[in-house]
Amino acid sequence: MQTETGHPKPAVDRDWWRGAVIYQIYPRSYQDTNGDGIGDLKGIVQRLPYIAALGVDAIWISPFFRSPMKDFGYDVSDYCDVDPMFGTLADFDVLVAEAHRLGLKVMIDQVISHTSDEHPWFRESRASRNNPKADWFVWADAKPDGTPPNNWLSIFGGSAWQWDTRRQQYYLHNFLAEQPDLNFHNRKVQDAVLDATRFWLERGVDGFRLDTINFYFHSAGLEDNPPLPADQRNDTIAPSVNPYNYQDHLHDKSQPENLAFLERFRALLDGYPAATAVGEVGDAQRGLEIVAAYTAGNSRVHMCYAFDFLAPEKLTARKVRSVLETFGREARDGWACWAFSNHDVVRHATRWGAGEADRAAYLKVLSALLMSLRGSVCLYEGEELGLTEAELAFEDLRDPYGIRFWPEFKGRDSCRTPMVWEEKAQNGGFSAAKPWLPVPPEHLPRAVDAQTGDAGSLLEHYRRFLAFRRAHPALAKGDIAFLDTQEDTVAFTRRLGNEEIVCAFNLGAHPTAIDLGGPAVPQPLAGYGFSGDAGTGAIRLGAYGAWFGRRA
Numbered sequence: 196m197q198t199e200t201g202h203p204k205p206a207v208d209r210d211w212w213r214g215a216v217i218y219q220i221y222p223r224s225y226q227d228t229n230g231d232g233i234g235d236l237k238g239i240v241q242r243l244p245y246i247a248a249l250g251v252d253a254i255w256i257s258p259f260f261r262s263p264m265k266d267f268g269y270d271v272s273d274y275c276d277v278d279p280m281f282g283t284l285a286d287f288d289v290l291v292a293e294a295h296r297l298g299l300k301v302m303i304d305q306v307i308s309h310t311s312d313e314h315p316w317f318r319e320s321r322a323s324r325n326n327p328k329a330d331w332f333v334w335a336d337a338k339p340d341g342t343p344p345n346n347w348l349s350i351f352g353g354s355a356w357q358w359d360t361r362r363q364q365y366y367l368h369n370f371l372a373e374q375p376d377l378n379f380h381n382r383k384v385q386d387a388v389l390d391a392t393r394f395w396l397e398r399g400v401d402g403f404r405l406d407t408i409n410f411y412f413h414s415a416g417l418e419d420n421p422p423l424p425a426d427q428r429n430d431t432i433a434p435s436v437n438p439y440n441y442q443d444h445l446h447d448k449s450q451p452e453n454l455a456f457l458e459r460f461r462a463l464l465d466g467y468p469a470a471t472a473v474g475e476v477g478d479a480q481r482g483l484e485i486v487a488a489y490t491a492g493n494s495r496v497h498m499c500y501a502f503d504f505l506a507p508e509k510l511t512a513r514k515v516r517s518v519l520e521t522f523g524r525e526a527r528d529g530w531a532c533w534a535f536s537n538h539d540v541v542r543h544a545t546r547w548g549a550g551e552a553d554r555a556a557y558l559k560v561l562s563a564l565l566m567s568l569r570g571s572v573c574l575y576e577g578e579e580l581g582l583t584e585a586e587l588a589f590e591d592l593r594d595p596y597g598i599r600f601w602p603e604f605k606g607r608d609s610c611r612t613p614m615v616w617e618e619k620a621q622n623g624g625f626s627a628a629k630p631w632l633p634v635p636p637e638h639l640p641r642a643v644d645a646q647t648g649d650a651g652s653l654l655e656h657y658r659r660f661l662a663f664r665r666a667h668p669a670l671a672k673g674d675i676a677f678l679d680t681q682e683d684t685v686a687f688t689r690r691l692g693n694e695e696i697v698c699a700f701n702l703g704a705h706p707t708a709i710d711l712g713g714p715a716v717p718q719p720l721a722g723y724g725f726s727g728d729a730g731t732g733a734i735r736l737g738a739y740g741a742w743f744g745r746r747a
Contacts, residue, residue: 212402212471212497213530214671215252216572216661217302221538222259222281223267224613225576227626234613234625236282240290242616243297245643249579250661253300255404255473257538259287260306263313265373265595269304269406270311274391284398291399300401302471307388308410309374316387317375321361331384332375333367334359335417346419347447348439350432350477352599355447369410369447371595379411385456389463396467405460405496408474409485412453414446421445423480431479431506434604440479449478449485457495473532473571474499483521490529498530498571505540510547510561512685512702516677519568519687523675534573535565542577542610545584552704555581556739559656560700563723563741564685566664567698569675576614577638579657580646585609585635593632608632615642656724663723663743669694680709684736688746695746696720699727701736709734717744 226238236259246254258268259281268278277284294301310317319328335344335356343356343365349372356365357372367376377384392403420442433439457474464470474496476485482501489499503518504510522531535543544558551557558581566572587609592598597606613630615623615638622634623642639645646652664670673691680686683703689696697717699709708730716729720743727742728735734742 207468209469211252211300211469212473212571214571214668215300216250216566216574216664217253217255217473217532218246218249218251219255219257219534219537219573219575221257221576221611223631224611224625226614226616227628227630230626230628231280232626232628232630233280235280236277236286236290240286240293243290243293243299247297247299248658250658250665251299251574253302253401254294255302255573256304258304258306263311263373265311266371267593269306270309270313270371270374271306272311272313272315274307274388275394288398295399300469301399302402302404302473303395303400304406305388305392305395305403306406307377307391308407309368309370309376312373312375316377320375321359321366324362324364330378330381331387333378333413334362334364335367336364345417345446346442348420348442350437350439351596352437352439367413369407376410376413379456380415380452385459389459392460392463396464396470401469402464402471402473402497405472405474407477408457408489408496408499409449409453409476409478411456412450413448414450416446418446420447427480429479429506431482431502432477433479434600436600436603443480444478449481454488454495457489461493461495461497471497473497473573476501483518483525486522486531487526487529490526490531492528498532500532500534500573502540504533504535504565505537507541507546510535510543510702512680512683512700515564515568515685516687519675520677523569531570532573533565533568533570534575535561536575536578536610537573538575538611539607540610542575542582542584544578544581548583551739553739555653557702557704558653559724560702560739560741562653562657563660563725564700564702566660567670567687567689567700569673569689574657575610579654580615580638580641580643581653582612582615582638582641583635585612585633585638587612587633591633612638615639616644618642618645659722659724663720666722667694667696667720669696670698678709678711682707684709686734697734697742697744697746699734699736699742701738701740704738706735706737706740708736717746719744 222234225234228237260271261273261276261278262268320332343354347355349355351370423443428440486499548554594606594608612632613625617624618639646654669689669691673689676688678686686699686709710733725741727740
């Protein structure tokens with residue numbers, strides 16, 4: 196095929212997602228253009244040149260669909276329209292066109308495990324037990340004593356069952372009561388959500404982040420979940436104060452029927468030139484097993500991420516190696532997408548960096564490590580600035596999750612505060628009006644304009660390292676093999692074709708060395724900004740140092 200100028204069109208890279216760096220945008224907090232204190236689609240368009248200059252491959256936009264906003268867009272009332280708070284479908288079309296002009300792919304959230312209770316599907320379903328959509332959601336009778344059908348719990352607290360007086364039945368909700376779960380055992384439900392997916396593909400979307408991908412199916416038998424022994428509980432996907440962690444979630448999610456639906460979803464995507472999907476797997480016991488199953492072969496989702504690097508537990512060299520090697524064993528033909536922060540967890544600048552002697556240097560080496568791992572990468576807005584978790588007062592909270600579990604768990608608002616663009620501007624340049632969440636004063640010195648042009652800043656480090664990664668495809672798409680190291684050090688090789696790169700990292704605050712086991716030292720590479728030294732048979736790393744070399 197040729198263009199109008201007679202030149203051949205560039206081939207579509209169906210494999211663009213493999214090793215891509217994806218920049219997550221939380222639209223409420225990115226840029227406000229209409230003065231209501233809430234970010235919008237036009238604000239994203241305004242800031243696309245900044246994102247393109249950062250050097251990422253794609254953007255992922257958290258939900259902007261019509262919604263009553265009980266869970267800030269993750270409660271969808273219309274899958275095929277933009278909430279007026281964020282703009283219009285025409286604004287979205289402009290966003291896609293401009294992103295593509297700048298060389299950026301566009302991915303959006305698909306929240307199809309549940310809807311809003313204001314969605315027309317649910318309104319019809321709850322109206323009676325015999326209407327056409329009566330079984331589009333998960334309904335069950337009460338036990339003889341009036342209690343819920345089983346012991347399943349909601350991640351947001353309490354029973355996962357809500358009584359409905361119209362049908363005189365309970366409906367299932369894994370999150371808020373205002374977020375009823377769709378019944379994926381009904382083929383018509385699957386067809387409907389696939390139609391909604393097709394709607395956005397036809398508008399030029401390049402891919403989807405699939406929210407709570409392992410929650411689509413429940414056990415049709417509605418069996419009780421067994422208790423989980425106390426020594427097996429962890430706070431990977433729910434805070435430790437949440438009794439959700441007390442159960443082994445064998446029946447309310449992660450059912451085998453999901454695999455067939457994911458194959459239907461993939462078949463839809465394969466009908467478009469370069470469409471892709473990344474699934475969010477929320478499971479505290481079997482996360483990597485599920486990721487492996489969902490990404491196996493070429494017939495399910497392209498990639499998934501679990502919560503291994505999003506958990507509160509401090510990142511260690513041993514954990515990095517264990518997670519990557521476990522994934523490599525269990526998902527030999529699968530692909531992962533790694534992230535250290537997102538809109539649901541404490542920012543890693545605080546979660547891991549609060550006690551470090553030099554937090555800025557620590558964040559630099561963490562970012563280099565993340566962008567050198569085998570897999571794709573998600574960066575969360577403000578991560579490139581080193582934004583920390585905000586300290587918010589109870590009266591500032593908007594997140595129902597945090598309000599319910601305050602003060603032991605403060606919710607997700609503190610990682611969702613507005614992006615800071617200009618150090619001296621009102622509200623950091625985010626909005627001329629009072630923002631929906633406060634702009635922390637401590638974030639202002641980290642604003643984009645304060646870091647731009649400063650070679651030592653974290654922002655310039657991200658730009659520099661993303662360019663370095665792009666110059667060496669082995670870092671994006673190559674195989675990985677770990678080298679034996681001690682204490683706080685991580686080292687591995689990335690190989691693609693004839694290129695093999697040795698990557699070494701010191702996650703600790705003291706200088707150290709990595710013995711390569713022989714006199715030959717890889718040829719040092721340049722351009723990434725660290726200053727490690729390679730001696731005879733060893734790599735010497737300063738505190739929070741890194742080193743890269745090409746092996747012949």
